[in-house]
Amino acid sequence: MKRLCLFTNEFPYGNWEAYLETEVKYYDKFDDVLIFSLQLRKDHSKKIRNIDCKAEIYPIYYASKLTYFLYSFVSLFDKNLYKELGNLIRNKRFNFKRLVQLFVFVSRSHYEANKILSKYSKKDLDNSIFYSYRFEYQPYVAYLVKKKLNLNSKIVCRAHRFDLYEEKRPTEYIPMREILLSLLDKVYPCSNDGSNYLKNKFINYSDKIETKFLGTIDYGEQHYIKSDKIRLVSCSNVVPVKRLNLIIEALSLINSIEIEWTHYGDGPEMDKIKSLSKKLSNNIKVNFKGNVSNQILMKEYKDNCYDWFINVSTSEGIPVSIMEAMSFGIPCIATDVGGTSEIVDNKNGFLIDKDISNKKLAELIYYIYELSYEEYIQYRFSARNTWLNKYNSDKNYKKFISELISEIN
DSSP states (O other): OOEEEEEEESTTBSSSOTTHHHHGGGGGGSSEEEEEEEEEOTTGGGOBOOOSSOOEEEEEEOOOHHHHHHHHHHHTTOHHHHHHHHHHHHTTOOOHHHHHHHHHHHHHHHHHHHHHHTTOOHHHHTTEEEEESSSSSHHHHHHHHHHHHTOOOEEEEEEOSTTTOGGGSTTSOOTTHHHHHHHOSEEEESSHHHHHHHHHHOGGGGGGBOOOOOOBOOOOOOOOOOOSSEEEEEEOOOSGGGOHHHHHHHHTTOOSSOEEEEEEBOOTTHHHHHHHHTTSOTTEEEEEEEOOOHHHHHHHHHHSOOSEEEEOOSOOSSOHHHHHHHHTTOOEEEEOOTTGGGTOOTTTEEEEOTTOOHHHHHHHHHHHHTSOHHHHHHHHHHHHHHHHHHOBHHHHHHHHHHHHHHHHO
């Protein structure tokens, strides 16, 4: 039997892991699919998405701090805890905050593994693919289940951004990187930048690290109609790393051309961003659409004309938001961070310096306004072709699932 056991952050509950909604459509090649929805918050459990996949879903609720504290005593019997402590001390990286992180990592892993073990037996899970969508504690949960049931199952995981680049964490630490690499069969970063990052840090495990691009669905090209104004679009959480304030600062320097900027997404900085946008001059129109479902977003891209997608984030894995925009033929302006240079180049958009000033960004917007129609259409053509060649979900996910199944066989 071809069985897939998927370890996720809450998915399909709540709103997390939106891009899994596309990937799960390709799980029909498996005979049996189990989804372990880890660290599920009670308030998020009120919403469950309709997914195009026949699967058994087992929610594991976020426990109380007391429960995790008690499980920290269970962690004391885990030899990998001491291996990691040794690594931290040997590499002169040990401090109290990282020690706390490590105990949270191990205690949560044991708690959630035990929840799975309370319901499922060796017969239920043997000869499966254990697939974690994140490269944090989730694959360690899979390892503990495999170990305790003595399963003949493979463990693989994806790696994106926050679960990959340690330097992006406040403590510059993600527990058990090297130990996990020794225990897992494969780690699949979603960008070549991510793969190179891991291979350079953990040379001995290079053969286990392989790039597997994500992908988006083909909804067809946007029917483009030229306008006298520039129509910018962005899509992200409204958080500091996305720097929507930089876009506003650049727009504030433009007063001789008409611009309409539409943003999809919400977050803790939304009130601040809205307040800043109100100071823009009358030639700038701003539309804040808030959080919308992926289905609605794709319809918006299809039904409306946008000239340029803009992303000025300080950190990325490889932005699926850019893949989605390019699938409609929308060229992109994006900062050169993470794996963004693997999707944006000088043919399909503009790759800009991470530390670009608001003045330089404003100058670029003036520049794209002056492009001839023929020059601009070439950017659209190249954007669509980039997506077709590298980020088509039908091609990428079919190949990925086929390779996962071959691991079972």
